[in-house]
Amino acid sequence: SISSQTIPEVGRGSYGVVYEAVxxxxxxxxxxxxxxxxxxEKVELALAEFWALTSLENRHQNVVQLEECVLQRxxxxxxxxxxxxxxxxxxxxxxxxxxxxxxxxxxWFVMEFCDGGDLNQYILSRRPDPQTNRNFMxxxxxxxxxxxxxxxxxxxxxxxxxxxxxxxxxxxLKVADFGLSKVCAGLTSRNGEEHPNSSVNINKFWLSSACGxxxxxxxxxxxxxxxxxxDIFALGIIIWAMIxxxxxxxxxxxxxxxxxxxxxxxxxxxxxxxxxxxPKMVLHIPQKARSSMSEEEKKxxxxxxxxxxxxxxxxxxxxxxxxxxTCAV
Numbered sequence: 001s002i003s004s005q006t007i008p009e010v011g012r013g014s015y016g017v018v019y020e021a022v023x024x025x026x027x028x029x030x031x032x033x034x035x036x037x038x039x040x041e042k043v044e045l046a047l048a049e050f051w052a053l054t055s056l057e058n059r060h061q062n063v064v065q066l067e068e069c070v071l072q073r074x075x076x077x078x079x080x081x082x083x084x085x086x087x088x089x090x091x092x093x094x095x096x097x098x099x100x101x102x103x104x105x106x107x108w109f110v111m112e113f114c115d116g117g118d119l120n121q122y123i124l125s126r127r128p129d130p131q132t133n134r135n136f137m138x139x140x141x142x143x144x145x146x147x148x149x150x151x152x153x154x155x156x157x158x159x160x161x162x163x164x165x166x167x168x169x170x171x172x173l174k175v176a177d178f179g180l181s182k183v184c185a186g187l188t189s190r191n192g193e194e195h196p197n198s199s200v201n202i203n204k205f206w207l208s209s210a211c212g213x214x215x216x217x218x219x220x221x222x223x224x225x226x227x228x229x230x231d232i233f234a235l236g237i238i239i240w241a242m243i244x245x246x247x248x249x250x251x252x253x254x255x256x257x258x259x260x261x262x263x264x265x266x267x268x269x270x271x272x273x274x275x276x277x278x279p280k281m282v283l284h285i286p287q288k289a290r291s292s293m294s295e296e297e298k299k300x301x302x303x304x305x306x307x308x309x310x311x312x313x314x315x316x317x318x319x320x321x322x323x324x325x326t327c328a329v
Contacts, residue, residue, distance in 0.1 A: 029113040037105045045179035046107040052152050052178040062143035064176040068110040116164030130292045134326040139173040141322040148202050148315035156180040157234040158216045159258045180211045202228045215259040219276040229309035236304030275307045296325040
């Protein structure tokens with residue numbers, strides 16, 4: 001349960017609001033995300049996050065930890081179980097939305113609090129530091145490998161959705177916001193443990209919903225026929241932008257965001273969209289003449305951003321390669 005003190009708002013998006021609060025039992029600061037489930041698309045986002053985070057049997061230091069999830073209707077709160085999609089809570093939530101009732105309905109996520117902002121804020125407010133970049137590269141690839149081993153495709157990896165925790169004294173990345181994620185059912189063993197080959201199998205699970213954020217979407221996502229390898233492409237865009245501090249101004253929020261792109265005349269075009277239009281296009285990595293990027297990093301980024309998903313390393317291969325590349329520098 002959460003302290004009843006007035007809780008400050010720390011973030012707001014199209015589908016929800018995030019507050020900072022204090023857990024009564026432990027006294028720890030927590031983040032509380034409130035999603036209003038008053039339309040089918042909002043229900044879908046809320047449940048995607050719920051099923052992804054509750055499907056994880058184990059914790060990972062680079063994936064945001066869900067502590068509790070509560071369904072609120074008519075002033076009554078009920079803790080959501082980790083059961084299957086036929087649970088009463090699930091059916092009630094869908095029914096409330098699809099029938100278009102006017103009853104208040106919210107899903108509350110209580111998660112660990114990250115005090116360092118997101119990756120955009122952290123990187124762009126500090127001087128360039130190759131050591132921090134390499135540390136973050138290892139953490140990010142470790143997080144994605146963990147998710148893919150657990151049959152979860154994130155589908156919206158971007159700096160906005162990568163939070164920073166500094167409570168340990170040094171920055172630890174936390175992959176967050178699983179509203180567009182997909183749990184690829186049937187890729188874990190019957191007892192819920194990780195399947196040793198799930199990282200391979202997940203790359204054979206085809207998805208068709210073209211979702212994500214334009215600047216981080218792989219070419220095949222724009223076409224609506226892709227696998228978990230799309231997460232590897234998004235990770236490549238993030239890492240490339242982080243190393244070289246390549247940014248653009250978001251049209252809606254007017255914020256400066258980390259993200260790589262291709263210039264076409266006076267316009268900037270997402271790399272994935274440009275590759276879809278011209279699969280033979282050669283990416284200029286690095287972009288800047290004075291770059292701290294090593295030859296090993298350059299080669300790995302070219303592989304992560306290959307137009308053909310089969311030419312990209314999978315998450316487990318990438319985790320091993322990234323350790324080798326960052327330790328060799």
